[in-house]
Amino acid sequence: MTSAKSASVSVPRRSNNPDTDPFYQPPAGFASQKPGSILRERSITASFFGLIPEPIETHQLLYRTTAVNGSAIASVTTIFKPWFPKTDRFISFQTAYDSSSTSCVPSYQYQLGNPQTDLIAQLEFLIIQIYLLMGYIVVSPDYEGPEAAFAPGRLAGMGVLDSMRAVANFKSTLGLNTTSPMIVGTGYSGGSIATGWAASLHPTYAPELNIKGWTQGGTPANLLGTLLNIDGTVFSGFGPDAIAGLSKSSTYGAQLGPIIDEYFTSEGKSAISYTESNCAISDLVNFFEKSVLSTDIQSLGDGLLQDPTIASILAENVMGVVKDETPTAPVFVYHASQDEIIPYSNASTLVDSWCSNGASVNFTTFASGGHITTEILGIVDVVEFVEAAFAGKTTSGCAHNTELSSALNPIALGAEIEPILIDLVTILTTLGKSDSNISKNISILKNVV
Template identity: 60%
Template sequence: MASSVARMVRVALVSFLAFTSIASALPASQAIRTVQTPDDDPFYKPAAGFESAAPGTILAQRSINAAIFGLIPNGVEAHQLLYRTTAIDGSAIATVTTVFKPKKAKLDRFISFATAYDSSATKCQPSFAYQLGAPQDSLIASVEFLIIQIYLALGYVVASPDYEGPEAAFGPGRLAGMGVLDNIRAVKSFKTLGLTDNPMVVGVGYSGGAIATGWAASLQPKYASELNIKGWVQGGTPSNLTGTLNLINDSVFSGFVPAAIAGITKPSAYGAELKPVIESIITPEGQKVLDVGGSECAVTALAAFFEKNIFDTKYQTLGDRFIYEPTIQKVMKLNTMGVNQDETPKAPTFVYHATKDEIIPYGDAKSMVKSWCSWDANVKFTTYASGGHATTEIVAIPDAINFVKNAFAGTTKKRCTQNTELGSILNPLALGVELEPILVKLIDGLIHLGDQDANLKKDPVGVWKKTL
C-alpha cells in the first residue's frame, strides 16, 4: 500500500507542477480577466439605509464560479453574501463572505475559515481571489484555498469572510473578530444552503487568520453570544502586535509592518485618532512605504520593505520612540489578546505555535494561553518544537482536523492541556489517502517559506516519502 500511495503523491505533484508551469507560461492576453475588483464591483456596495440592519444581516447574495488559483474550478456550490458588520467605532459597515457547499454536505454544521490574506489592499480580499478568472495577487489566500478544499472533501460547508472589512484594514483584531462573527450570523441565516436551525460552528484561522479567529473567540461571549460555537482553531497567533512588530522589523518579513500601519489607520479602524499622529511624524519616504503597504498584496509589500527598519528616522521622525507614542501605544494595547478577563473564549479552543516561529513570537501566544487558562478557558495548547511558521500550518493540519471533529462531537477535554510535538513532517495517512493530492499541492504552493522551514522547502516530495 505504501508504494501505491507514494506513486499517487508523485503523480499528483508532477501533474500540478505541469499545470502551473503551463499556466504561468500563458501570455497575459490569454489570461481570464472577467472578474471585477471589489472597488469596481457593485455587489460590494450596500444599498442606502443598510446601517439600520442588525449585525450579520444579509444585504445581497449571488452565486459564483469558484476556482483554485483562479483557473481550476473546484466543483462545489459557491455563494457570496454581502453582510452588515461593525467598525471599531461601532458604526455599520458591509463586507463579503464566500460560502462553499460540497455535494454531500453535513448540514447541521459549518466551518468559518479566516484566511491569512495579510494585506490592506482591497484587491487582495479573498472573495475576489476565489473567483474563476481572478488574478492571483493574494498568494496566501490562494494557497490557503487548498486547505479549504480539505474541509470540503470532509463534507463541511465552509465560509471564508473578508473579515478586514470593505477597506481591507489589516491589523485591527477587534474589527476582524466582529467581521468573523457577523459572517457566521449571515451564513446561519442563508436559507439557500439548507442548513439546520442553529447549526454548529467551528472557527479556524492561522497567522493573520488567527488575528481574526482569536478575536472572534475573545469577543463572541459579549458580541454574539447566541451563536452555537463548538470550538476555535488558531495557530501562529499574532496575539500581541507590539511583540510581532519587534520580531519581524528589519527582517525578510518587515513588509508586514507598513501594511499593518496602513490597516489600523483606515477610517473603519483607528483612523480618527491614529491617522493625525501618523501624518505628523511620517516622512516623504515613509509615506511612499505606507502607500505600497496600503495598495499591494502581501508578497509585493514584503519585497518593497525587505529587511527595512520602521524605527529608522528615514521613515518617521520618532525613531525608536515610535511605539511609545501615547496614541500608538494605546491602539497596540487594545489589540493584545488575553488582557481582559471578559474577553476569554468560552468554547473549546485549540492553539498551536512553533517555538522557532520567525514571524509571530511563541512567547506571546504562550502568555495569551496562560491568561485564558487562568480565567477558566478550555484550551488545548500544542507546541511544535521544530519547523517554522509556514511548516507549522501544514504539519498541524491533522491535529486541527481532529480537533474540529471532536469539537463538533463535544468530546474535547474540559480543561486546559499542553503538549509538545517534536516532528516537522506531515503524515498524510492521518487524513486519509483521498486527501493526499490536495496536500501535495498545498506543500508545493507554499513557496515563500522562512529559514526554519528549510526541510520542507528543499525537498517536499522527500518529506512525503519519509511518511510512507
C-alpha cells in the same frame, strides 16, 4: 480528430475589483439592519489561481458588520458548499490574506478569471479542500472589512462573528436544517488574529451563535511584540501594512491620521500607500529589511512607540487581557517554538491568560519547523480537533504538549484526503526545514523586482 475550435481554451472574464464592483456597496439604509443581516447575495464560480474552476456551489453574501467605533459597515463572505454537505454545521475559515489592499480580499481572489496576487490564499485554498471533501460547508469571510484593514483585531473578530450570523440567515439556500447550526472557526497567522478575536468577542458580541470550538496557530496575540520581532528583517513589510490597516477610517484613522501626517516622512507615507495597492508578498519585497522605527520613515524614531495614542491602540489590540473576553468554547492553539515571524511568547502568554480565566485550551508546541511550515505540519491535529469539537468530545481545562515530528503523514486523514496532503508535503519539502528558504526566496524576488 479534435477540431481547432473545440481544442481552444477560453480565457475566463475578470470581474471588477471590490472598489468598483457594485456588489460590495451596501444599499441605502443598511445601517438600520442588525449585525449579520444579508444585504446582497450572488453565486460565483470559484477557482484555483483564477484559472481552474472549482466545481462546487459557491455563494457570496454582502453582510452588515461593525467598525471599531461601533458604526455600521458592510463586508463580504464566500460560502463553499460541497456536493453532499453536512446540513447542521459549517466551518468558518479565516484565511491569512495579511494585506491592506482591497484587491487581496478572499472574495475577490477566489473568483474565476481574477489575477491571483495573494499566494497565501492559494495555499490555504488547498486546506479548504480538505474540509469540503469531508462534507463540511466552508465559509471564508473578508474579515478585514470593506477597507481591507489588516491587523486591528476587534474589527476582524466582529467581522467573523457577523459572517457566521449571515450564513445562519442564509440557511434556506444552503439547505441547513437548523436555525442554530454548529460552527467551528479556524485560522492561522493573520487568520488567527481574526479567529482569536472572534473567540474572545463571542461571549459578549454574538453569544447566540452555536460555536463548538476554535483552532488558531501562529497567533500574533500582541502586535507590538510581533512588530519588534520582525522590524528590519525579511518580514518587515508587515509593519507598514499593519500601520495602513490600523489607520483606516473603520479602525483608528481618526487617531492615527494626524500622527502620520505630522511625523511620517515622504518615504514612510509612500511605504504605507504601497501596501494599500499590493498584497503581502509584494509588501515584503518592497520593504525588505527596512525599519518602521527608522527616522527615514518617521521623525520620532524609536520614540514612535511611546506616543500615547499609538501605545493605547497597541494595548487595545493585545489578545487575552480583558477577562470578559475569554473564549467559552474550547480552543486548540498551536505554535512553533522557533517561529521566526510571530514570537512564541505571543502564544504562550495568551494561553496562560485564557487558562487563568477559565478557558479550555489545548496548546501544542511544534519543536520542528518555522512559521509557514507549522501551518502544514499542524493540519492533521487541527482537523482532528475540528472533528472532536463538532462531536462534543474535546476535553475541558488546559493541556500542553509538544510535537517533535517534522513530517506529515499523507494518509493520516484517510485515502480520500491523501492527494491534498501529498500536495502539502510537496510544499513543505520546497520550504525546507525551519522555513530556511523563505528569506532566500524573498531576496531573489527583491532582486528581480
